[in-house]
Amino acid sequence: MKYSILFFTTVLSALSVAHAEEIGSVDTVFKLIGPDHKIVVEAFDDPDVKNVTCYLSRAKTGGIKGGLGLAEDTSDAAISCQQTGPIELSDAISKGKKEGEIVFKKRTSLVFKKLQVVRFYDKKRNTLAYLAYSDKLVDGSPKNAISAVPIMPWK
Template identity: 85%
Template sequence: MKNALIMGACMALLSVGSVARAEQIGSVDTVFKLLGPDHKIVVEAFDDPDVANVTCYLSRAKTGGIKGGLGLAEDTSDAAISCQQVGPITLSDKIKKSDDSGTVVFQKRTSLVFKKLQVVRFYDEKRNALVYLTYSDRLVDGSPKNALSAVPIIPWGKSE
């Protein structure tokens, strides 16, 4: 039984393989809470794990209070995203041939167990652009709230 649990945990860690980690850039308080941290909007940045020189900035709601401080609160589904090209981009054949269901490049749990915020990348071959969609899902009932950012792939540096 113990070995099965360890194997399950290892498999879960391996399945997350190419999902980016975010670093917090800053935050602003939105609601004062007498006990526990305030409600806030957190601004985070992450680099696309499969495409060098694309950085996405994500703002999301973070619930405070006693439950928020203990990690038991469920954050709202409010989020915004802006992605930029920060250097030359070269796309792999895997990305160019990806299907229309996209590739998850970022995930963040927004409740103790059942809810998470995701960023999915799509490649728009006709317009030569990467499209990033952020949305929140829950085991049973997700949210239609979403935000979108597109990165046109343009030549970088000196033209010859």
């Protein structure tokens, strides 16, 4: 029973998380065997806020392990989010949770490590803040990046 509830909540949370499309990449280290190490640029639309697009850049490990999907990517990532049209917030978002809501998740190692993006709503400033972070601790704290989208009138 406990496992079926865990499975059900995992499936439900996966349904509301955005999926990214690769925009492009640059090679950073040549590997003789397997793909090169690279920096990948991906875009995703916020699944719950129409007309907000986020761009992520992240490191992707190459080589034999990277080609087989066994390598662990570094925790480095950057994010930039933009308003692309009129934004209307749902009541659930405008009331906002202090702990935020996961809008994007990508596995960056075979088992334990993920890159996640969490959305927060700053009611006082009428702004959406997007926090990208790796859930694996590096030197005592997770690496992270942030982008803010002020909600502006759209003509």
